[in-house]
Amino acid sequence: EPEVTQTPSHQVTQMGQEVILRCVPISNHLYFYWYRQILGQKVEFLVSFYNNEISEKSEIFDDQFSVERPDGSNFTLKIRSTKLEDSAMYFCASSEGLRDWPYEQYFGPGTRLTVT
Amino acid sequence: GQQVMQIPQYQHVQEGEDFTTYCNSSTTLSNIQWYKQRPGGHPVFLIQLVKSGEVKKQKRLTFQFGEAKKNSSLHITATQTTDVGTYFCAPRHDKLIFGTGTRLQVFP
Structure with missing residues (x-):
């Protein structure tokens, strides 16, 4: 079964x-997302990406964050100058389509980011 | 922004007991998805509800969407230890807006 992969699994x-x-979404998917989850809390939306541009971003996704799809397979999230409060699990997700038909989002295993 | 609250926050049950988590929105929803996150894992899609009053079943899991489309529930009959995890409801507007989640612990 196809799956979303993320690297590294842990970054300090x-x-x-x-x-x-880094994230490799499922190959035929068109919509890509980053979410984060601070330990013990709910999953929070960061940004969505479609057709090589950001379609929506949350308040968390400020100027320190950027996303890129540098080639046909990778989808990256960059944090320019990390802060302690950026420590969290970061999930990448992808989806075949939008709304209506389930078009569930498939989540990767996550990257645990620890900022010291 | 849209708030989605779930109750209870935690639920500990004996294996074989039933479990229900409730999801409440401050606004009318066009749809609601449910995800399960095992401890240390990532969210995994369970189901989507779209119609007012809709009820869907998956084996021991029953999902319901309220008539007013502002609330939803997930009921698990005869819980098993494999049901352990956090259950999130999430309206989808392109992005997912996750609820606060209900963490289920099942004791054998």
């Missing part, structure tokens, strides 16, 4: 450093 970085989290 120092405050102020840049990190890039």
Whole structure:
């Protein structure tokens, strides 16, 4: 069964450093997402991406964050200057379509980011 | 922004007991999806509800969408240890707006 993959599984970085989290969505999917989950809390939406551009972003997704689809398979999330409060599990998700028919979102296993 | 609350926050049950989690929205929803997240895992899609009053079943799981489309529920009959995890409801507007979740613990 096709699945979303993410690397690395765990990233430890120092405050102020840049990190890039990588995701490979399911190959025929068109819609891509990043979510984050602070330990013990709910999953929060960060950004959605379609047709090589951001379609929606949350308040969390400020100027320190950026996303990119550098080639036909990878989807990356960059945090330019990490803060302690960026420590969380980051999930990538992809979907075949939008709304109506379930078009569920398939989540990757996540990258645990620890900022020290 | 839209708020989706779930109750209870935690539920501990003995294996074989039933379990229900309730999802409430401040606004009318066009749809609601349910996801399950095992401890240490990622959210996994369970089902989507779209119609007012809709009821769907998956083996021991029964999902319901309220008549006013502002609430939803998930009921598990005769829980098993494999049901352990956090259950999230999430209206979908392109992005998913996750509810606060209900963490289910099942004791054998």
